[in-house]
Amino acid sequence: MIEQQIKTAIRDIHDFPKPGIIFKDITPILKDPGLCTRINDAFLEKIKDMQIDAVAGVESRGFLFGLSLATKLGVPFIPVRKAGKLPHTVNQKVYELEYGTATIEIHTDAFKPGDRILIHDDLLATGGTVTATSELIQDMGGIVAGFSFVVGLSFLNGIEKIAPISNNIIVLADY
Numbered sequence: 292m293i294e295q296q297i298k299t300a301i302r303d304i305h306d307f308p309k310p311g312i313i314f315k316d317i318t319p320i321l322k323d324p325g326l327c328t329r330i331n332d333a334f335l336e337k338i339k340d341m342q343i344d345a346v347a348g349v350e351s352r353g354f355l356f357g358l359s360l361a362t363k364l365g366v367p368f369i370p371v372r373k374a375g376k377l378p379h380t381v382n383q384k385v386y387e388l389e390y391g392t393a394t395i396e397i398h399t400d401a402f403k404p405g406d407r408i409l410i411h412d413d414l415l416a417t418g419g420t421v422t423a424t425s426e427l428i429q430d431m432g433g434i435v436a437g438f439s440f441v442v443g444l445s446f447l448n449g450i451e452k453i454a455p456i457s458n459n460i461i462v463l464a465d466y
């Protein structure tokens with residue numbers, strides 16, 4: 292089963308990037324092309340009835356499967372980047388982190404108003420990053436069609452945070 296295969300591949304790194312955090316390292320997945328293909332296929336099977344016009348992937352680990360999903364679906368990929376990285380004109384959203392704030396940006400011409408967008412990231416923790424992404428997409432006239440994650444940390448209640456935005460939430464491996 293795909294969930295078990297993902298969990299077997301992922302390694303826990305204790306106290307990274309700071310004391311007390313157990314970091315879910317997905318890089319062993321990337322060394323296994325067969326597993327990457329099965330992850331893509333699992334997403335595609337769950338996404339197929341969502342009528343997606345574009346996939347938005349969140350920097351940086353959201354780019355890994357986000358682009359391959361968009362390519363397989365035959366739709367555009369939208370890079371959602373941290374402030375100052377995108378070269379063309381941008382719209383931006385400032386959001387709260389555990390301490391301080393962060394800013395994400397999307398190119399102003401990344402999609403059309405009314406487009407149905409799947410937001411993809413490698414991991415759902417508190418849901419702060421994808422909530423800010425959703426708000427930015429909605430401010431720009433897009434519709435959040437759903438979310439997809441390789442990993443979910445359900446003890447951080449991210450699903451409760453994002454469910455009011457869209458109930459189409461795909462998590463392949465839940466902790």
Ligand SMILES: O=P(O)(O)OC[C@H]1O[C@H](OP(=O)(O)OP(=O)(O)O)[C@H](O)[C@@H]1O
Nearest residue numbers: 350351352412414415416417418419420
């Ligand atoms: O649900 P949240 O609490 O918002 O946390 C999840 C986000 O945190 C990680 O990204 P990070 O900021 O570490 O950046 P990276 O992908 O560039 O490593 C992860 O890839 C998600 O984007």
Ligand SMILES: Nc1ncnc2[nH]cnc12
Nearest residue numbers: 312313314315316414416
């Ligand atoms: N525990 C964790 N492991 C990997 N990425 C994360 N992003 C936020 N929390 C994380």
